[in-house]
Amino acid sequence: MKPFTLLAVSSSLMLWGCQFRTLDEDLSGTALSETATEDFCTDYHWEYEGDHAPDTWSICYGTCGGDAQSPVDIWNPLTDNSLQTIHPDYEEVPTDIINNGHTVECEYEPGSILMLNGLPYELLQFHFHAGSEHTVRGKQYPLEVHLVHRNVATGKLAVIGVFFQRGRSNPILQTIMDHMPLQEGDHYASAAHIDADNLLPDNRTYYTYSGSLTTPPCSEIVTWIVMDKPIFASQAQLDAFDNVLHDNFRPVQPINGRTIRKRVD
Ligand SMILES: [Zn+2]
Incomplete structure (x- = not known):
């Protein structure tokens, strides 16, 4: 797992959150993040490259961010x-x-x-x-x-x-x-x-x-x-x-x- 890539992914999710905030100011920060995640994971098809590459799998499949992952x-x-x-x-x-x-x-x-x-x-x-x-x-x-x-x-x-x-x-x-x-x-x-x-x-x-x-x-x-x-x-x-x-x-x-x-x- 590359920490910098993960950071980039979470930053882009936060950016989406900000965009949502301007659309609907009633949503709390947590809800915004969940909304952004939900949006990202709608019609998500995991892949080996591009927008759905391995460093994004754990966003939509939590276990992929677990402590006992493969390969090693x-x-x-x-x-x-x-x-x-x-x-x-x-x-x-x-x-x-x-x-x-x-x-x-x-x-x-x-x-x-x-x-x-x-x-x-x-x-x-x-x-x-x-x-x-x-x-x-x-x-x-x-x-x-x-x-x-x-x-x-x-x-x-x-x-x-x-x-x-x-x-x-x-x-x-x-x-x-x-x-x-x-x-x-x-x-x-x-x-x-x-x-x-x-x-x-x-x-x-x-x-x-x-x-x-x-x-x-x-x-x-x-x-x-x-x-x-x-x-x-x-x-x-x-x-x-x-x-x-x-x-x-x-x-x-x-x-x-x-x-x-x-x-x-
Ligand atoms: Zn295999």
């Missing part, structure tokens, strides 16, 4: 090899591939499970961010995939993040590119058979911390598992995703005293 820069983790290993039981299934205007998302059929702390989390979907949302000691990768799992009983999420690095061509990315939904709303049903296990690096060293969805409403319900080792994608593949995703990453958020733990494989 991974810095100075605490090594803890009492953490469990990550070996999800994923099925190879036909996936629907959609472009929802914010990302390219592959919907997963029920039945693929990640066991975490004794609880089953079902893989719902995976989607992409270009460049990466998490960074490692300040380094941003060109692409990051998020595998989103949910525990039905608690409603909590477990999201595995995997970085891509430029190198050899990646078969799964190629399969998705063959059915790439280029425009918002494009949708390919049962487009391709995909085994999400191929999105995980062989080495399962990972970082874990408590955080949030990286898009509004930014709910703080996510156990993050970020793989240390990247997997590969060719420059042509990275370019193809870049052209569709248009810098759809949220900037890193303050860690605020949270501990990032690391399990070395």
Whole structure:
């Protein structure tokens, strides 16, 4: 979060408040501010740039200004090899591939499970961010995939993040590119058979911390598992995703005293 940008946003809201005051002098200062916020948030569609960029999300989605937000820069983790290993039981299934205007998302059929702390989390979907949302000691990768799992009983999420690095061509990315939904709303049903296990690096060293969805409403319900080792994608593949995703990453958020733990494989 950039304090100066936030300041600029609140200043512009105050300016709107002043304009409203001349229109209706009966309104109190607080009400004016609320009116301005309400006005700003009417027909608000969050985006990654422009008037509705990430530094405005918390105006209309309060949780986005919370203390346990994601993504974060991974810095100075605490090594803890009492953490469990990550070996999800994923099925190879036909996936629907959609472009929802914010990302390219592959919907997963029920039945693929990640066991975490004794609880089953079902893989719902995976989607992409270009460049990466998490960074490692300040380094941003060109692409990051998020595998989103949910525990039905608690409603909590477990999201595995995997970085891509430029190198050899990646078969799964190629399969998705063959059915790439280029425009918002494009949708390919049962487009391709995909085994999400191929999105995980062989080495399962990972970082874990408590955080949030990286898009509004930014709910703080996510156990993050970020793989240390990247997997590969060719420059042509990275370019193809870049052209569709248009810098759809949220900037890193303050860690605020949270501990990032690391399990070395
Ligand atoms: Zn994501």
